[in-house]
Amino acid sequence: MIKIINEYDFITEFEAIRPNQFTRNGLLALFEYLAEYDEGTELDVVALCCSFAEYDNLEEFQGDYGDEYENVQQIAEQTAVIQINNDRFIIEQF
Numbered sequence: 001m002i003k004i005i006n007e008y009d010f011i012t013e014f015e016a017i018r019p020n021q022f023t024r025n026g027l028l029a030l031f032e033y034l035a036e037y038d039e040g041t042e043l044d045v046v047a048l049c050c051s052f053a054e055y056d057n058l059e060e061f062q063g064d065y066g067d068e069y070e071n072v073q074q075i076a077e078q079t080a081v082i083q084i085n086n087d088r089f090i091i092e093q094f
Helices: 007-017 024-037 045-051 058-065 072-076
Strands: 052-055 081-083 089-092
Touching: 007 024, 007 045, 024 081, 024 089, 045 052, 052 058, 058 072, 072 081, 072 089
Parallel strands: none
Antiparallel strands: 052 089, 081 089
């Protein structure tokens, strides 16, 4: 059986299992991204937390991945980037 979820269900699942993994705006952006590219898959909150990471800004990202990435566009050449606002973004971890 497949259950189709909406934004509310998606956010509720994350808040129940991993409440501090993503911001609310990050969850909304991630939901939109997954809804556009990922049809018919099972919601696995833990797997998504392992696959995606949210960053406040480029400097925070560079702390994890190094300063060889000078801007978000360079990161997007390596992996999926979900822009949340001018500074904040989510990446598919690599």
